[in-house]
Amino acid sequence: MAKTTYYVPIGPIHPALKEPIRVEAEVEGEKIVKVDVKRGFAHRGIEYMGMKRNAIQTLYLSERICGICSISHPYAFVIGSEKALGIEAPHRAQYIRPIIAELERIHSHILWLGVIAHEIGFDSLLFWTWKGREKVLDVLELITGNRINYSMYMIGGVRRDLKESHIKALRDMITYYWEFTEHMKEVFLSDPVYKARTRGVAQVPKDMALKLNLVGPTARAAGLRMDIRQDIPFDAYADIDVKAVVPQDIVGEARGDAYDVTMVRIYEIEQSLDIIEYCIDNLPEGRILAIPNYIALLNKIKKTEGEGIGAYEAPRGEVIHYFRYDGTRDGPSVWKVVAPSYNNINSWGYCLLGAEVADIPVVVAYIDPCMCCNDRVAVVKDSTGKMLDYSYIHKRAIEKTRMLEKELGVRR
């Protein structure tokens, strides 16, 4: 009897996906024999919007690229901008920035741990981790005023200073999370069912991870020692000797599966706690902004001609922002964002081929995908393969509206 295959369409809307992307899988029983990943459902044209605004407005816009990395994009933005403008943030700001960034890494990693637990049907663990995550969100709210989208960074410094009460809250939080990560290691890394569901799933060997251009915890889990904070140190990270967390340092070998990613993320939370502790212990006194007057800053941008690249290790991997200021207006004339999910989604095709249907959510979630981060260009083609441009789509839209109006008998 010939084997029959099913066609299982996953997405653009699917319970395993929180954002739109399409995975077309051909399934033979439970095994996936053919897979195709299609992206481009969440294009928002955010770079185009950024190039029409001034640099400070664009900074806040960059925060809206991703809902969870809401400090990673502004961080890469300010680093890139400062390089292009040739200004340096004051010492105190250089120590406050990593604190906020590492707080965000903690909340992002705990969020991911809850998500992966949900994907394998372990909802109690999801509730438990997200309850633990509240503590870091509370601290972020105390320091910046917001739980998400903190509006904390400014070109040449930070907007808010750290007070004594903030430092006390940070120290409390650090004690809390040292205990919490111990529990998490127990629950995630020693649980036999979790192990059974993630060991060997989404496995990417080291050479394949290099070929697929993986970044962030996904690459580190495969054994690649790469971390922007270690390779291109900036701000306070240059004073702290940040080492990439790789599984071979923890358990002696790196297999690069979902279990190793979990391990890397839990140990990175501990690393973040160390970094925060170092920063608040060695917090220098002084100003927090290089150019406190925003009008002066915008004037300086208007006169500057230059380009810069800002790179930052976001919780998911490296974020890179490229800028060019051409000295004619007070915003970037070119702004290009590269988000980590764009590289990491490459691993899906490799991991899904030969996997089971039950592994799809784990494979999808293990890179912590962020669709709105990586949809940069939308190319629309008609059935003959001809590329459709803006004016054509606009014309078609008007025709469709007229047709609908006629059909419904509505006239304007």
Next chain:
Amino acid sequence: MTPETIFYAVGMPLIGVFLGLVYKGIDRRVSARMTSRIGPPIRQPFWDVGKLLLKETVVPANAVKWIFNAMPVLALASSMTLLLYIPFGIIKAPLEGYGDLVVILYLLTLQALAMAIGGFASGSPFSSVGAQREMVLMMSYEMPFAIVITGFALIYKSFSLSTIASTPVWTIVGPLGGLGVFLLLIAFLWVTPAELAKLPFDIAEAETEIAEGMLAEYSGRNLALFYLSDAVRGFAMIAIEVVLFIPFTLSYLFGLNLSGPVLYIAEGLWFLFKVLLFYISAVTLVRTSFARFRIEQASRLFWVYVNIIALLGLLLIWVEVM
């Protein structure tokens, strides 16, 4: 048609649906409390059913329409029939003379089968994958279940549930047989979540993997019927376990000398309390503390480990009975 028959035909489904939904509500509430949430009110399943009954029933274009619509009815009917075989404490089962544990085994299977066939008939790829999984899972857990029933038949020399309910099993077996029955209980506890399609064995309905699987295309009245049959089956399955493993009555345990309606009410409430305890420990606790297995992991678990436990229990019982 005697008035008694009419009472059973009308009364039992109503009682079954009511109890099933109440237990479902308690289960949701307890589970929520265990995961530091507040949870819905206990009457929430009633609202759910009410709302589903008001919604439109959509039949997919490429579904086999009559099978698609018939399966929810079949599922509910089979779980309702199941109720008629279960003695509530000292209240006798209405159909006690007309069947035995083997019929119960088949009726429990029928419900899962109805869902699988409904899934296949709906023509959706998610439902097909879900139905395939359900069939595989059914093949895995029916064997330990059958072994448990065989063990009881060995002890009592009868398949009749009312005979089993009349004397607690623990009083008529020796130490070796007692260990055997205990092993059967462990095997049965593993089978329970699989039979009721609860975590860790809700593989056929896995929300994050195949979008509720067999139920993906069901809506409105059809989904309400499946929801009801699921609730009734949950109650019935646990009630069977209570009858098999902890049939101790109040008068047996405490030597109470009650009579008349007081006796029936007290024993009935005691039975419901036992079911509640078993429900929380066998379903709620398990489903809050496990992740979902993959289908081949679940199959291996049943075929190797649970089967070995059950067979060992059967062997111990056989040694004692011989």
